[in-house]
Amino acid sequence: MSQDNWKFSHNEANGATWTPGLREIFxxxxxxxxxxxxGDYVAHVIRHNGKKQADQVQKWHVHDCAFQMVYVLNGWATxxxxxxGVRTIKKGDCINQRPGIPHREIACSEDxxxxxxxxxxxxxxxxxxxxxxxxxxxE
Numbered sequence: 001m002s003q004d005n006w007k008f009s010h011n012e013a014n015g016a017t018w019t020p021g022l023r024e025i026f027x028x029x030x031x032x033x034x035x036x037x038x039g040d041y042v043a044h045v046i047r048h049n050g051k052k053q054a055d056q057v058q059k060w061h062v063h064d065c066a067f068q069m070v071y072v073l074n075g076w077a078t079x080x081x082x083x084x085g086v087r088t089i090k091k092g093d094c095i096n097q098r099p100g101i102p103h104r105e106i107a108c109s110e111d112x113x114x115x116x117x118x119x120x121x122x123x124x125x126x127x128x129x130x131x132x133x134x135x136x137x138x139e
Contacts, residue, residue: 009036018047022125025051025108034121042121045073047113060104060130065123068097068116075112079103082131102128 009032021028026046033043060082076090082102089095097103 003037003040005038006040007036009033021046025049033117037121039121041067041117041119042123043115043117045113045115048075048108048110050110058105059127060102061125061127062100062102063097063118063123063125064100065118065120066099067119068099068123069118070095070097071115073113073115075109077108077112077114078106080106102130104130 011030011032016029018027018029021044025048027049029045029047031043031045033041070089071094072089072091074091076088078086078088080086080103081097084101086106087095
């Protein structure tokens with residue numbers, strides 16, 4: 001990773017574009033870090049879009065990344081992390097989600113909104129077996 005070729009970026013709220021992404025129940029606003037850091041980082045705001053449906057994130061999964069920080073801007077979400085237990089993150093909370101930690105979402109509020117920063121920008125998400133030998137979230 002070389003910061004020598006990073007570019008200055010200014011992502012204005014007035015021109016914000018919200019797009020679909022990893023989660024069916026969320027929409028994403030790219031903040032321009034992927035391009036300005038040549039793919040070293042991605043930063044986006046993620047917010048609930050009002051849809052109510054299950055997706056892969058209720059299953060145990062991991063993100064293949066070197067860094068992942070989540071800061072809650074609004075609402076709350078409950079996750080279960082292997083070795084860390086069930087955690088509810090709420091407005092003003094911040095987590096450093098260590099690389100490769102298996103986790104799953106249990107629930108989130110309809111006003112849930114977060115700022116997420118991940119490295120590298122093009123990280124993969126994989127469904128994995130949980131510590132209890134299951135993929136699915138508890139019913």
